[in-house]
Each structure stands twice: as structure tokens, then as C-alpha cells.
Amino acid sequence: MEGPNVTGAMDPPQVLEILRTPPPKERADAARNRAAVLDAAAGLFAEHGVEAVSMDQVAAAAGVGKGTLFRRFGDKAGLAAALLDSRERVLQEAVLHGPPPLGPGAPAPERLAAFLDAYVDYLLEHLPLVRMSETATPGARYRIGAYRFWHRHVAIQLAGAPDPDHAAHALLAALAADHVAALLPELGEERLRAGLLRLARAAA
Template identity: 85%
Template sequence: MDANSSGPRSGSATPLELLRTPPPKERADAARNRTAILDAAARLFAEHGVAAVSLDQIAATAGVGKGTLFRRFGDKSGLAVALLDTRERVLQEAILYGPPPLGPGAPSAERLTAFVDAYLDYLLAHLDLVRMSETATPGARYRIGAYRFWHRHVAILLDGSPDPDHAAHVLLAALAAEHIAALLPELGDPRIRVGLRRIAGQLR
């Protein structure tokens, strides 16, 4: 069994399972405000672009005070993280329990390539949001819980390399939203994808 697979969802959780993004737990009124804010943010971001929308606009559209938004999300990066939450959990579940090669059951090299492809698909589908979540404040990317999950998964797949933890950071650096956004107009998706697969193979 793979080191980062728990098999059936019973018994003790593996270290990787413990790093999954948890669903939010909150009171009914707080949940309603959260939903209103996220719906407003998603709509405004889609209509005007992430960079062009202010927190004041989001609060007004959601019908909540700006203080409520700040207390719940802090800043636009916090909003972006919350909007990405469900999408990240889907990918995490596929890694933990889905079919191979993304999920358990395939050789590590195949799972690593599948992760690169799946993460790049996720990233390109939500590039502006991921970029905001990673860059709105210095070091934001490394404080996001999902980053710890991606890093642990990649490090497990790179077990046997001289320094799996460092190698995992290297691969994830190449998958940073700011980096991909800068390369995309010049290189395009296919060349970026091939290059990332090559990096992943060289790190093993």
C-alpha cells in the first residue's frame, strides 16, 4: 500500500490525511454570511477580474458590513483561499482515495506525473484566484494549509531521492501561480506541462 494511502476510510488517519483542508465549522448565521460573501466575491471576480474588485464592493454586494468581511476573511487572499477550498478538497480526495495513477495503487513515478497534470489543470482553471491567494501578502503561499498537503504528498512520492522535502519544494516552486502566469503567454500550456513532467522525473 502507498505510504500516503489509508485504503478504506476507517481506522487511524495517515499523516497526509491529517493535512486535508477541513470543511468550515460555524454557526448558522456565520455560515449564511460566509455564503453571501463568497457568492458575491465569486460573481464580482468573474465579472470584473480579481484585481479590479475591492473588499468594499464585495461587502456591499453581499449585504454585510466591511468589518464582518474582515473578521471572517482578513483580506482578498483570505477570500481567494476560501473560494478555492472546495476545489482543493476535491483534488485532495482524489489523491487519497481516487483511482490510480493520481490515487493510490500506481508506482510513485506515475503518481507524481499524474499529480503534476492534475494540479496544473486545477491551477489553470482558477489561475487568478490561486495567484491572489498566494501573493496578496508576503509568504501567503506557504501559510496555506493546502500547500502543506501538496508538499507532503510530493515528498512521499519522492522518497528515495537525496532530500525529498527539498525536492518537493522545488517542484511546487515551479507550480507557483505567479510563475505559471508569467510563463503561460510565452510558452503555453503544452510546453509548460512537458517541462514540469521533466522536472518531476529529474527530481526522483
């Protein structure tokens, strides 16, 4: 669930760097096909909605065979995860090397609040894709590499809590895409953000 055991003398940034998912290494033609598929999928999803688009439609729009598409991405959830990968890396880079309070240099409570705010921005922008990637199979959310990164970062900011690892999981549970999608129409974005900050203060 939490990835490799990265305890010891490592600083928090080193721990988080280990948990980052590196960009795929591939031949030039494979990289072109991948880019074509992701561009086609992004366009179709934006125009028709994630649920309404089939893998056949993505393959046709990208000009690749269905077999190639399924071998490369597995299913639509795998395609969603691949589309999110570059977006996640932007947020991870800001956490690791960006200016405070999201990046290093601010007190832990401020960094945690900034992370929650930035993650909600990311989540709301890509909610259907995140929801699909997290709910494709039971427990899929916890097997996504990015989740291990988010969890470790939050646990580091909650280092003063009695059980930082559990507190981080509990706080991130409130950010599950399925949960947010269900509550957003009732609570609205402002109440959602305010409630997350209260949870963070309670966890710390």
C-alpha cells in the first residue's frame, strides 16, 4: 500500500523522489503512437465524456490497431491513468521543488493546507478520469503509484500525529474521486475545501 520501505537516513524529498513514477522509456515510434493515442483520447473524452467513449473509438481516432491499444493500456482505466500521469508529475514537481507553501520551506501545517488546495484543483479539473482510474477494480486507487507519493507526502506533514501513516490514509480517503463526485453537488466546492482543512487540523 505504501510502496517500498524507505526509512532510514533519507530526507523527506529523497523519500518522495523514490516514489515518483518515471516517464516511460520507449522507442521513438512507440512514443509517437503513445502520444497519438493520448491526444485522441483526451479530445474524445473532452468532447463526449469519459463514459461515452469506447476503446474502439480511441483506436480509430489515433490511427492505431485495437490490439495495439489494448496491449499498451489494458483498458479504459489504464488509458485514464496514462492521461493523468503528466498532470500528476506537474503537481509532484511543485511539491518537491516548487516555491512554498506547496514546495519546501513552509511549516508543515501550511504545506499540508497548500497541498490539499492544489490537489482539489487537480481533482476537480480531471474528476471523471481520476474516478475511472481509481474505481476500475476493487482497491485500484491504492495500487496507483501516485497514491503512494501523495500518502508519503501527507504523512511527512503529519509527523507529529500519533500515527502519521494512518492519519494520512484517513485524510486522503476524503479525496477519493468517487467520494468527491458524490458529495460535490450537495456540499459545493467551498464547503468541501473548508471541510478538508478541518480534517487536516484535527489529524495534526
